[in-house]
Amino acid sequence: MAKGSGKSGQQVAEEHVATLVEVLVRYAGAGIPLPRFHGELNRSALAAECGFDRKIFTTNPRCQELLRKADEEDRKRHLSALDQADFIREQESKIDEERARLEGPCAHSGG
Template sequence: MGELISGAAAGAENVRRLRAYLDDLAAGGLALPVRQGRVNVSAVALACGFDRQVLYKNPTAKEMLAEAEAKLGLDRGDGEDAAEDEKPAVRTPDQRDRRIHKLEQENAALRAEAAGLRERLRRIRHVEEHMVETGRWVAPLPQSLGETGK
């Protein structure tokens, strides 16, 4: 399972998987899945077992998908209505990509906060050790040395 294959071999395998998926749809008389009036690339990629970027970057896969869209059409049976067909095709950023970006930003902020808290804990432990060893209180550090005054 962990064997490496060349980019060309991986591309050919992805095209083979896509062809098998599209053939299955055609054999079953099914259309391509739709999302916001266009082919749901994520659903196609998931069904084929590869990343959706393959359908954007692999020219053969991209062409096969376009041909299949013309030949098979789009599945409009899952709540899609005719009013959506009349909307102009406006490319909007994918909601999942926006959510991922937002979560990455929150994660970075939390990591920075955790690092700051670890540093503060290290300083507090150092002060506690000094107090235990000497039996004396330690005066608070001036704010110019990094203490927040809290």
């Protein structure tokens, strides 16, 4: 049971999915871009609008996937080609930085 709700975790997870779908459909149907902060999807704003904690976007795989797809579609619809290129460059840079951090100084010295 989900704490204090009298519902199972599965029921609560399904409610989160349904609520997120409603919010995303409302944005898409109105042709309004999803909320963003410095180009990134503003998960806090969306979670508040859905009435749940933003951690749901990481703990509920269905919500996580819905949000990923919605973000991708929203970028295609509402960001200019230049903004999209900047975003892709930024993501690739983050991946390169993370890879370098994980490899660390010992990765190339054989030890």
